[in-house]
Amino acid sequence: MRTIPGSFLISWLRCGQRLGSGRWFLSAILVGIVAAVALPLAAQESPYIVTYDHYLEEPGSLEVEYFSTFGTQRGGNDFHAFWAEFEYGATAWWTTEIYLDGQTTFSDSTIFTGFRLENRFRLLRQEHFINPVLYIEYEHTSGADKILKEVEGHDVEADYLDPNAVARQEHDHEIETKLLLSKTFRGWNIAQNTIVTKNVSPGEPWEFGYALGASRPLGLKASIHRCSFCPENFIAGVEMYGGLGDRYSFGLHDTSHYLSPVVAWNLPSDWTLRLAPGFGLNDNSHRFLLRWGVSREFSGFGSAVSRLFGGRK
């Protein structure tokens, strides 16, 4: 396995240089200023990186997240893909998100690979035996996107062999829908996602995928003091995800699948750290994906924005 050259910060800076303007970074700074005047909120975040449970962002809260994926590549250069995520709770039944993706392919280059606009809608008012959430996402990414936020269709490791200069010439406009089913019982969360994707370019078939997850806090009762290492601050579990072919060839052949233990550490200082080493389950999969993420939730973000533009105090 090759070593990771440089930090994700360097990757971001290089990415900014290649964009040729500081617009994305200015946007990030503006969001940061507004977030700074909003109140931090202690999070109880799930440890999943690919799988979604049925819990949405609290209304008016903004969660700012950074995720990183280091992946091995047989027959090519290993890569470090990364994305920033801005997740906002519009209402108690609607969460909206923006993703900005990028990647570094070692011995090649660092590039911005696109954005995603995601919405999740809670379908039922109350908790039920199974809780469904509808997920709708628009993706505008290049063929060089390697964040592997989900695996679908006949995605295989060999698809990631092209040099960035070639892969970025391909542009994908995809509509991705998911049915998220989730249940929490006796501390355990069980989640299942069914993925249906359509590249809006003519002639592209519907593609399918799945993600499964199970997790549980290490402690179910809260301790009386704020603490960093209390068992209830740690949530551990496992997730599995992969492709299910497309409309013309549904099934497991020529698909890739991954199994990944996951752990989240919800710090009382309002930060959440996630770690998920993933392992490819067949020869079509990357052998190893090391994912990690850091996030912070800010409550009152919506009110802060409203006040900024002269809204009621």
Added chain:
Amino acid sequence: MSLSLCAILLSSCLGIAAAQSEHSKFKNDALVYAELAKAPQKAVNRHNPLEKDPDAVLAGGKLFDLHCAECHGEMAEGTKKGPSLRVDPVQQATPGTLFWLLTNGVVRRGMPVWSKLPEPQRWQLVSYIKSLTPAKKAVSDTGTSPQ
């Protein structure tokens, strides 16, 4: 690209506007307290298994600060985002009713479901809420009774 950015900005503005609109609904607390009356009898009759746990109120207070104070106020006195929890409709509700409401939320009125908190933590929250001193002037004119 410009069109996409406009779409993103519009979506964000709509989201924030929707959140502000939803928050303003809390001016009408009676509708929120009325949700307590919707708890099924089985849930109403549930007992708090941590009722005699001396640490439950303290731990519940910590959880309240972390998850609830933003909307309900640091002293649970209520804000424009969430109603007071010191009023009669809440304080007279059974522990089981409060647990049911915490679990299911009042999604259409802006309160999220809190089933992501493990059951013992939700009972700790109930212990804390029930330990609050009732407000001097009860909101009796809401016309709702949770039990």
